Amino acid sequence: MPRQTQGALLPPIPGPKVRRVDVYRTLRDAMLDGTLPPGARLPSTRVAASDYGLSRTTVEDVYEQLASEGLIERGVGRGSFVAEQWTSHPPGGRRKAPVRLRPSRRGVQLLADDRCQEPLLVRPFNAGVPDVELFPWRTWERCWRRAQTQTGRGLLNHSDSRGYQPLRSALASYLAQFRGVRVRPEQVMVFNSTSQALHAFFLLLLDPGDSLWVEDPGYPGAHAAARLAGASAIPIPVDEAGIRVSAGRLLGPAARMAYVTPAHQYPTGAMLAHERRRELLAWAEEQRAVIVEDDYDADFRYHGEPLTTLHALSGGNRVLYVGTLSKAMFLGLRMAYAVVPESLVEPLADVRRQLDSFPSISTQVALCAFINEGHLATHVRHMRRVYADKRARLLELLAPMLARGWTCGPSGAGMHFVLYEPRPGMAARLARSSGLALNTLSDYATAGVKRDGLSIRFGGLSMAELERGAATLCTAASVVQLERGR
Ligand SMILES: Cc1ncc(COP(=O)(O)O)c(C=O)c1O
Numbered sequence: 001m002p003r004q005t006q007g008a009l010l011p012p013i014p015g016p017k018v019r020r021v022d023v024y025r026t027l028r029d030a031m032l033d034g035t036l037p038p039g040a041r042l043p044s045t046r047v048a049a050s051d052y053g054l055s056r057t058t059v060e061d062v063y064e065q066l067a068s069e070g071l072i073e074r075g076v077g078r079g080s081f082v083a084e085q086w087t088s089h090p091p092g093g094r095r096k097a098p099v100r101l102r103p104s105r106r107g108v109q110l111l112a113d114d115r116c117q118e119p120l121l122v123r124p125f126n127a128g129v130p131d132v133e134l135f136p137w138r139t140w141e142r143c144w145r146r147a148q149t150q151t152g153r154g155l156l157n158h159s160d161s162r163g164y165q166p167l168r169s170a171l172a173s174y175l176a177q178f179r180g181v182r183v184r185p186e187q188v189m190v191f192n193s194t195s196q197a198l199h200a201f202f203l204l205l206l207d208p209g210d211s212l213w214v215e216d217p218g219y220p221g222a223h224a225a226a227r228l229a230g231a232s233a234i235p236i237p238v239d240e241a242g243i244r245v246s247a248g249r250l251l252g253p254a255a256r257m258a259y260v261t262p263a264h265q266y267p268t269g270a271m272l273a274h275e276r277r278r279e280l281l282a283w284a285e286e287q288r289a290v291i292v293e294d295d296y297d298a299d300f301r302y303h304g305e306p307l308t309t310l311h312a313l314s315g316g317n318r319v320l321y322v323g324t325l326s327k328a329m330f331l332g333l334r335m336a337y338a339v340v341p342e343s344l345v346e347p348l349a350d351v352r353r354q355l356d357s358f359p360s361i362s363t364q365v366a367l368c369a370f371i372n373e374g375h376l377a378t379h380v381r382h383m384r385r386v387y388a389d390k391r392a393r394l395l396e397l398l399a400p401m402l403a404r405g406w407t408c409g410p411s412g413a414g415m416h417f418v419l420y421e422p423r424p425g426m427a428a429r430l431a432r433s434s435g436l437a438l439n440t441l442s443d444y445a446t447a448g449v450k451r452d453g454l455s456i457r458f459g460g461l462s463m464a465e466l467e468r469g470a471a472t473l474c475t476a477a478s479v480v481q482l483e484r485g486r
Contacts, residue, residue: 007043007079008036010051018052024062031071031082042072042080110227115220115444116195119437124469126437128416128457132330134386139375140366147365155361161349163190163337164364170371171337177377179298181309181321183339189348190359191336194294194324195221198259200351201292201320202229204344205257212257213248217444219266219294222259231257235446238265240410242272245279257290258283263298263307267444267455269410269417277313284318291319297327297414299380302388311339320344325367327415327459328380335359335367387415390458390466397470398456401477415459420451426480427452434476436469 011030013022030036042048045063049056063080066072074080103111119126148155162168169185176182191197198221206212208230214222216235226233234252237244242265248258258280262272272280284291293310301307311321316339324336340348352358370376391411395402398419402408405422418441421427431438431454439455442448458466 007047008040010043010048011035013052018054020054020058020062023048023052023054023059024065027062027066028069028071031066036082038082038084040082042082044079106230110224113220113223113227116224122460123437124461124465124472125454125456125458126439127460128414128455129331129460130327130329130383130415131386131390131460131462133462134383135330136375136379140370143369143373143375144362144366147369148362151361151365155365159358159361161352161358162345163188163359164361164368167364167368167371170368174371174376175323175337175339178380179295179306179309179323181311181339183316184342186345187316187339187342189338189340189345189352190364191322191338191352192334192356192359193326194296194322194336195225196355197322197336197338198222198225198292198294199228200348200355201290201322201338202226202231202257204347204351205290206231210257211252211255212259213243213252213255214259215243215261215265216446217267217441217449219259219261219296220444222294223446237447238268238270240268240270242270242276243280245276245283249283255287255289257292259292259294260310261294261296262310263295263301264413266294266296267416267418267439267441269412269414271307271410271412272310277310281310281314281318284314289318293319293321295321295323298323299328300384300387300415301413302384302391303412316341328376328383333363333367335363387459390461390463391417393463394456394458394466394470397467398474400474404477404481406477409453416455416457418453419456420453422481423484424452426477426484427454429480429484430454430473430476433480434473436472436476438473 011026013026015022027036036042042063043051045056045059049059052059063072063074067074067080071083072080073083122129165185167190168188171188171190172183172185175188189197191200202212202225206229209232211232211234212226213236214226214233215238217238218235223233234248234255236248236251242262243258243260248255260272260280262277264271280291283289291310291314295309298306309321311319321339322336325333326336329335338348395408395411398406401419407420409418409420411417427440428442431440441453441455444455461469
């Protein structure tokens with residue numbers, strides 16, 4: 001492109017007093033958006049200084065900076081020109097149409113499944129989240145503030161990818177007390193979330209093309225992590241006793257891993273029966289496979305002793321255990337933990353370093369105090385009663401539906417249960433017509449379900465919201481049933 005011999009008109013800068021930074025930004029932006037096109041000659045520093053009411057030294061300084069960034073070219077006796085190669089815009093200041101960047105084939109595959117989306121607005125009945133109104137904010141704030149002051153500048157640097165050592169010890173004691181999981185702190189790792197732990201496990205232990213069992217219906221996060229690792233998730237049916245190991249043997253004989261939620265199957269609520277636990281562990285032993293045990297809301301079993309974990313039953317050999325504080329505390333905390341054989345801690349920490357280095361140290365230090373001072377244990381005990389009361393009240397409120405043939409799945413733990421439909425198609429119709437935020441069991445299934453139902457997630461709802469939601473649901477159910485002639 002021929003160079004102009006006249007200096008270009010410089011863009012005006014509004015305001016009473018022009019500063020150096022204003023001139024720099026205005027010229028830079030004008031070059032980048034094509035207002036000053038490639039090859040345009042800039043006025044001399046003397047002219048520009050006079051136009052902008054600045055000293056010549058200041059403008060010289062700006063031109064030098066633009067030249068050092070490659071935006072303009074300067075030559076003694078030649079003047080200063082907008083560099084040819086820098087701007088992506090055509091002369092005359094017209095922008096090109098925005099480029100549409102296309103996802104890769106893997107990206108397209110990842111995007112094909114949007115089931116990991118979580119609702120931003122909690123309402124009946126999408127609320128499988130804790131009741132944050134009852135969280136001890138003041139106590140948490142105190143722990144947080146104290147942690148920041150005590151740790152001071154130590155918070156500002158890199159920290160351990162395995163997690164903050166005192167927190168790993170605190171979690172080991174908490175797990176021994178609450179879940180009967182007896183482990184050394186060296187086996188505990190801190191993650192931002194269950195999903196992140198699953199990503200690290202799958203990336204480290206599965207090759208692209210390897211298969212793993214996932215429960216069907218099941219947790220979408222496990223499918224997502226498998227897809228990202230290039231592994232093939234084989235849906236294994238679940239019944240009232242949990243994952244059907246015998247079906248797994250037929251459907252995925254060569255699987256190298258099984259992802260399960262034994263304490264409270266997600267989303268059916270089933271508890272993995274003793275016999276199935278034995279079968280699953282025997283399968284893993286035969287196949288030299290790994291079991292990932294997701295104990296996501298086992299803190300909230302309402303009656304009796306907590307179930308023995310697969311981790312404890314196996315002696316921790318073939319079971320990687322993962323739990324989250326998203327349910328016990330609050331979702332925005334983004335803290336989860338894993339218990340793994342000591343030989344896997346360093347390799348997993350290495351994967352972790354490659355994913356996002358390490359968990360937030362500020363949060364870990366505060367959490368450590370919250371656990372060590374007993375606040376987590378107190379809160380969990382309190383919330384157990386709260387969720388048990390909410391569940392009991394909800395079942396009372398849903399009595400009209402239960403009287404019309406809907407049945408409630410296992411509901412002895414956690415913040416959700418399933419209402420099974422009396423006749424095929426009713427759950428889906430109700431989910432569409434009620435105006436409530438409802439998912440059906442088949443929304444979580446890959447191979448379909450024998451009998452569909454509504455996933456009722458209630459943890460984060462107030463009693464008033466439960467009452468309003470249940471009334472709307474019962475009315476909508478009676479309309480659907482009238483239309484279908486019961
Ligand atoms: C089975 C299961 N695991 C884990 C989680 C949440 O884990 P996190 O928030 O730590 O990723 C959920 C959330 O609903 C879940 O359903």
